[in-house]
Amino acid sequence: MAVKWMADPEAHDYDAAADYLSLIAEAAAVEATVGALKVADSIHRKAKDILRAACLALLPDTNVRVRSDLGKISDGKKLSPILLVRGDFRTNAPLQIADGYHRVCASYLTDENTDIPCRLVSWQS
Template sequence: MTTPAVASYLRWKRDVAEHDYTAASSYLSIRFGQDHADQVAAKLRKLPVTMRRANDILRATGREPLPLTDPGVLNDLKKVLSGEKLSPILVAEGDIADGYHRVSLAYAIDPFADIPLKIG
């Protein structure tokens, strides 16, 4: 199967799942404190979803993709294989606030795949 054929399995929700904002706030609170994290999460809720390539998201945030053997990546792969849509990524303060596993999975399938995300 070619990479574009495999990439066609990646399907995305129109908007971010509500629990992902909570997860983003939790992650950001470790880096910046809870008050700032809550403010950032509130701002992210109001932003539109845009598209960026998986490789660009990882490069811009200074992250290396997680391997397919990572439990979170495997969990997202199971979702994709069962036909479930993935939630868009949240990028804030120059980092992936939520969706690191989803970006890593997309990158493994097709580094140039367009990924929906909110950037704040």
């Protein structure tokens, strides 16, 4: 079954991204970066590449949020695009999945080559 996607992230995704990013960056950088995510164009990246760039493990289908998203995929419901903050190869800083880790994992479990719509920005200051 193919994964279906909404055209734009949901409003609460930006709040979730800000909550997560506030754990690893100062408030001004978080505010500016989330602002950039809101106006960024969508791009598509494969689930397998997102997980690799983020240096994150695949969450199993037993994870409650992944299981929920797998159910949505099975029911033909659309998932919200994911929000990403670019890593930096020069400092070995990984890509940050600011919001949508469980959606990436559910997509990977459906098909690792799933093209996922993303908003991708660099850290803003």
